[in-house]
Amino acid sequence: MTAASLLRRLLPRSPITFEPAPGAPYRLPRGLFSLELDGCYMALGWRHGLGLFFHKIRFEVLVWDPVAGHQRLLAVPPDFEFQGGKGDISGAVLRAAGDADHFRVVMVGSNGKQPRAVLACVYSSETGAWGDFISAPLPSEGLFIFRSQPAVLAGDCLHWSLTMAGSRSILKFDLNRKSLDLRLLPGDYYTPLSPVKFAVMRAEGGGMGFLFLFGFTAELWSLNPNRDGVMIWEPGRSIELDKLLRLNPKKDPPQVIGYAEENNVVFFWTVVGVFMVHLESWRFKKLSKTSLDSWYHPFEIAYTPGIGGGHDGAKVVSHWWMTRWARYTKQLFS
Known part of the structure; x- marks a missing residue:
């Protein structure tokens, strides 16, 4: 029995659907890919054309290559x-460097023991096994909760x-140093009760x-060395989203609901619809109206123009398609 038939037989139907990004020169047919999962699955993210989903009851992950x-x-x-819905485990999937036939899954979380520690473990499809645990001490005994991003x-x-x-913190896992x-x-800039949003x-x-998203102001920060070589946070460019997107500042402020890392595009929910904004040029495009209960998982793949797409040239171009994780049957932008 294949994994696909196992999912169809054992799980209630709740498909994930794709919608091509507007303006993409190569558009995937609507409904070409579908996957039926139940509400116990959490979407952990997409990368290099692969999706990763965590089953909260069976304590397993599903790697999906829809292409x-x-x-x-x-x-x-x-x-x-x-601990149930507290979300103290997360993960990511990525292709092995220079090898499109293999992938790695990185799981991170806490150990639940004393003294508490944050853990990471890497699965390699090439070896078919999980590696050794990597750990680091947690500086606090309080709740350790991954956000939905x-x-x-x-x-x-x-x-x-x-x-x-x-x-709020950032957990970094170095793939080369395994640290x-x-x-x-x-x-x-941030207190637990402040209205600042962060991604x-x-x-x-x-x-x-x-x-940082404070009201209608979006501000980009980066980590840079100071005169003594110590890495510190420094603010960079900022933009007033109400002016850029022509929003009414008296309405609810925008929220980040997705990010396409290969194209450096962020998705903002607003009361008038969803916008995708390129963070380097500040160019934007309005997608459609949608509810705020979903995180957008951009699906980015690379293709060579001239092969099946009707476009000339040898340059490899990346494009993205949005997937939406929903408990019930929904279709994006319908």
């Missing part, structure tokens, strides 16, 4: 702690946003940064 039609179910190592790959490191004992690092956000992004130059 090739392949699926892989993996049992998560039992050392991780998961997927990891961001910047350079050779994966970054997750999380809340730890009431403070973990926790870094707090600037304390003067990990790629900074200028490709390193790790984040976006």
Whole structure:
């Protein structure tokens, strides 16, 4: 029995659907890919054409390649702690460098023991096994909760946003050094009760940064060395979204609901619809109206124009397609 038929037989139908981004020169037919999962699955993110989903009851992850039609179910190592809906486990999937036939899954979370520690473990499809655990001490005994945002790959490191004992932090996993690092956000800019929104992004130059969203003001921050060589947070460019997107400042402010890391595009929910904004040029495009109960998972793949798409040239171009994770049957932008 294949994994696909197992899912169809055992799980209530709740398909994930795709919608091509407007203006893309190569558009996938609506409904070409579908996957039926139940409400116990959490979408952890998409990267390199692969989706990763975590089953909260069976404690396993599903890797899905919709283009090739392949699926892989993996049992998560039992050392991780998961407390129901508190979200203290997360993960990411990525292709192996220079090898499109293999992938890696990185799971991160807390161990639930004393003294508490943050853990990481990497699965390689090439070896078919999980590697050794990597750990780092947690500086606080408070709640360790991953936010709903997927990891961001910047350079050779994966970054997750999380809340730890009431403070927002970034967890970094170095794929080459196999090391973990926790870094707090600037304390003067965020308190647990402030209305500031926060999302990990790629900074200028490709390193790790984040976006602060305070009301209608979006501000980009990055990590840079000071005169003594110590890495510190520094603010960069900012934009007034009400002026850029022509929004009414008396209405509800925008919220970040997705990020396409390869194209450096952020998705903002507003009362008049969803916009995607390119963070380098500030160019934007309105997508449609949608509810605020979903996170957009951009699906970015690369193709060579001239092969099946009717476009000339040899340059490899990336485009993205949005997937929406929903408990009930929904279709994007319908």
